[in-house]
Amino acid sequence: MNVGLFIPCYIDQFYPRVGLATVDLLERFGATVDYPEQQTCCGQPMANTGCQDDARVVAEHFLQTFKDYEYVVAPSGSCVAMVRHHYAGLFGTDARVEAMAKKTFELCEFLTDVVGVEQVEGEFPFRVGLHNACHGLRELRLGNPSEHMAQPFNKVASLLAGLRGLELVELSRSDDCCGFGGTFAVSEEAVSCQMGNDRLADHESAGTQVLASADMSCLMHLGGLARRQNKPLAVMHVAEILAGYEVPQPSPARS
Amino acid sequence: MSHATAAREFIADSQRTKWHDETIWFVRHKRDLAAASVPEWELLRSTASAIKRHTLSRLDEYLEQFEQNAIRHGIKVHWARDAAEHNEIVLKLLKEKGVTNIVKSKSMLTEECGLNPYLEAAGIEVVDTDLGERIVQMRKEHPSHIVLPAIHIKKEEVGELFHEQLGTEAGAADPNYLTEAARNHLRDKLLNAGAGLTGVNFAIAETGGIVVCTNEGNADLGTALPPIHIASMGIEKLIPRLEHLGVFLRLLARSATGQPITAYSSHFHRPREGQEMHIILVDNGRSGILADEDFNRSLNCIRCGACLNTCPVYRRSGGHSYHATVPGPIGSVINPVRDPAKFESLPFACSLCGSCSEVCPVKIPLHHQLYALRGVIAERGLLPLSKRAPLWFATAVFRRPWLYRAGGRMARMVLRCLPRALVYNRLNPWGRQRELPVVPEQSFRRAYADRQAKRSK
Numbered sequence: 001m002n003v004g005l006f007i008p009c010y011i012d013q014f015y016p017r018v019g020l021a022t023v024d025l026l027e028r029f030g031a032t033v034d035y036p037e038q039q040t041c042c043g044q045p046m047a048n049t050g051c052q053d054d055a056r057v058v059a060e061h062f063l064q065t066f067k068d069y070e071y072v073v074a075p076s077g078s079c080v081a082m083v084r085h086h087y088a089g090l091f092g093t094d095a096r097v098e099a100m101a102k103k104t105f106e107l108c109e110f111l112t113d114v115v116g117v118e119q120v121e122g123e124f125p126f127r128v129g130l131h132n133a134c135h136g137l138r139e140l141r142l143g144n145p146s147e148h149m150a151q152p153f154n155k156v157a158s159l160l161a162g163l164r165g166l167e168l169v170e171l172s173r174s175d176d177c178c179g180f181g182g183t184f185a186v187s188e189e190a191v192s193c194q195m196g197n198d199r200l201a202d203h204e205s206a207g208t209q210v211l212a213s214a215d216m217s218c219l220m221h222l223g224g225l226a227r228r229q230n231k232p233l234a235v236m237h238v239a240e241i242l243a244g245y246e247v248p249q250p251s252p253a254r255s
Numbered sequence: 256m257s258h259a260t261a262a263r264e265f266i267a268d269s270q271r272t273k274w275h276d277e278t279i280w281f282v283r284h285k286r287d288l289a290a291a292s293v294p295e296w297e298l299l300r301s302t303a304s305a306i307k308r309h310t311l312s313r314l315d316e317y318l319e320q321f322e323q324n325a326i327r328h329g330i331k332v333h334w335a336r337d338a339a340e341h342n343e344i345v346l347k348l349l350k351e352k353g354v355t356n357i358v359k360s361k362s363m364l365t366e367e368c369g370l371n372p373y374l375e376a377a378g379i380e381v382v383d384t385d386l387g388e389r390i391v392q393m394r395k396e397h398p399s400h401i402v403l404p405a406i407h408i409k410k411e412e413v414g415e416l417f418h419e420q421l422g423t424e425a426g427a428a429d430p431n432y433l434t435e436a437a438r439n440h441l442r443d444k445l446l447n448a449g450a451g452l453t454g455v456n457f458a459i460a461e462t463g464g465i466v467v468c469t470n471e472g473n474a475d476l477g478t479a480l481p482p483i484h485i486a487s488m489g490i491e492k493l494i495p496r497l498e499h500l501g502v503f504l505r506l507l508a509r510s511a512t513g514q515p516i517t518a519y520s521s522h523f524h525r526p527r528e529g530q531e532m533h534i535i536l537v538d539n540g541r542s543g544i545l546a547d548e549d550f551n552r553s554l555n556c557i558r559c560g561a562c563l564n565t566c567p568v569y570r571r572s573g574g575h576s577y578h579a580t581v582p583g584p585i586g587s588v589i590n591p592v593r594d595p596a597k598f599e600s601l602p603f604a605c606s607l608c609g610s611c612s613e614v615c616p617v618k619i620p621l622h623h624q625l626y627a628l629r630g631v632i633a634e635r636g637l638l639p640l641s642k643r644a645p646l647w648f649a650t651a652v653f654r655r656p657w658l659y660r661a662g663g664r665m666a667r668m669v670l671r672c673l674p675r676a677l678v679y680n681r682l683n684p685w686g687r688q689r690e691l692p693v694v695p696e697q698s699f700r701r702a703y704a705d706r707q708a709k710r711s712k
Contacts, residue, residue: 184606
């Protein structure tokens with residue numbers, strides 16, 4: 001399996017560990033990983049704000065960068081949803097876009113659906129609160145959202161379930177949005193932070209020790225709120241947990 | 256006022272925000288339980304969506320069929336192009352009968368048309384008979400929710416209002432006591448009304464009749480005595496055949512409040528003996544939406560309010576923050592489609608979580624429509640510079656990998672070195688309540704390149 005690794009811009013800049021964990025996991029399960037240096041962003045921030053022409057420019061760059069890979073994998077549901085569902089709206093009928101949509105995967109779904117991983121060996125003796133990021137959940141169907149009446153499943157949770165000692169906590173709202181929402185986090189700051197604080201409260205009362213998600217952007221928001229309030233909550237991308245990385249010590253807000 | 260500003264004001268009262276969110280989440284939870292109790296729930300949704308799509312594709316034919324059948328049964332049918340025509344028709348009918356006081360059961364359409372103030376200006380007393388609607392009417396407010404119009408008001412506040420206006424005991428907050436007082440007050444209005452107005456939940460082309468759903472029976476009471484019944488309906492309320500009604504009735508109440516069915520589903524198929532019955536078919540921008548291929552699925556809406564209840568933004572910002580008759584996800588679609596300049600902020604009052612689309616009983620892809628509407632807003636030059644400028648800058652960076660690398664390095668260095676006060680300033684809305692990520696020394700690409708270099712040694 002020849003995988004072109006897509007590391008979203010903010011993960012590249014702020015969360016290198018998540019990228020490295022992604023590489024570790026992909027290699028552990030037999031993929032040949034290549035990281036094309038020319039990559040920047042998928043265009044989601046522009047597209048989500050309605051700036052379709054700008055989004056097209058950035059998306060064109062993405063298409064060029066990843067055109068020759070068998071698979072494209074990213075540790076981010078929302079970027080994958082952008083490529084899979086929204087590129088078509090930018091380019092219309094375009095064979096390049098169709099091909100890219102078919103071969104681009106979120107990390108957890110790549111592991112379960114393409115590689116066929118059922119269990120990940122390892123140990124993680126912590127109470128983990130899984131934040132079901134909306135784009136992964138509802139756009140990519142990494143799990144069955146609570147509104148939808150069907151057999152429950154959750155690809156992210158089932159990967160985590162293989163780790164010894166890991167206990168998934170039960171939340172009162174399993175998949176309410178955390179309020180990140182890209183530029184929403186800034187343009188609707190008050191609502192965004194209220195939503196985030198409500199999610200944190202749910203995790204606190206459920207006894208979460210490690211707040212995990214397959215989408216780092218939600219964790220950037222939730223972790224940012226937690227750190228400002230000096231909450232003793234560790235925040236980890238699912239890739240870091242699956243790859244066996246250590247729990248980071250929560251660092252208090254800088255003074 | 257933009258949604259963000261109004262929402263900030265709402266959230267400033269954190270106790271109320273928490274209570275509002277929890278109260279409405281409780282309704283969403285009831286909906287989940289009710290939906291889960293129907294094994295064929297998802298099939299019902301698909302069926303309802305298909306029926307609506309079909310009806311809208313031949314709306315002209317079905318409207319004509321409806322009109323013919325209604326007339327055949329002695330109902331008088333009127334057509335209104337817009338809100339003004341609708342209001343004029345109502346007033347004309349009332350004047351012809353010399354009616355000076357009317358009772359009205361819940362209708363978001365008359366709210367949309369501004370009927371109450373119009374009639375009141377013409378000297379007619381209008382009394383809303385839905386309890387929630389009556390409460391907001393007494394407070395001189397608009398409904399904050401399309402199904403639960405007074406959901407933003409606490410029972411203590413209702414007690415205070417009733418004490419002032421209905422003479423109930425001061426400090427009373429017992430729902431039974433207050434409801435009883437409202438009932439006595441409304442009974443008098445219902446018994447003496449000169450006309451009864453209702454909305455329409457479903458109009459059936461095949462039979463020429465209408466169905467009105469209420470939980471309080473106030474549509475029945477309001478139309479049982481007066482000599483004239485006027486029903487106002489948006490032209491999208493049509494369904495083709497009686498056999499389709501069950502699909503929608505099963506979905507409506509479960510989606511709205513988690514009830515198996517509304518307490519009263521009242522069928523009106525001909526005037527009562529000695530009564531006149533009028534139906535006003537209102538367009539008011541709907542045919543424009545129908546012609547818009549990108550957004551016409553919003554006309555599927557049966558106004559159950561489920562998208563409001565599930566919306567994490569609505570729950571934390573209250574209905575009034577949308578400044579529109581219909582708030583929430585569906586309101587954030589239909590209002591800007593009609594008037595993008597006036598409602599430019601609504602498509603952005605959304606984190607694109609997609610819960611609304613999943614919950615919608617008629618499968619309107621609400622969050623995808625909101626996403627598309629943002630494009631419309633931007634294309635028309637209605638995007639504020641504060642939203643536009645940062646993305647213009649980002650695009651310039653993202654299309655040039657060298658600039659992105661250099662910019663990233665620089666930004667990380669600046670964030671690490673700048674004094675806190677300069678990073679967390681008034682121009683940084685991220686930092687008002689949140690920390691920025693702890694900035695690493697190396698980007699992923701550097702860390703990865705280093706690792707690869709070590710490996711190849």
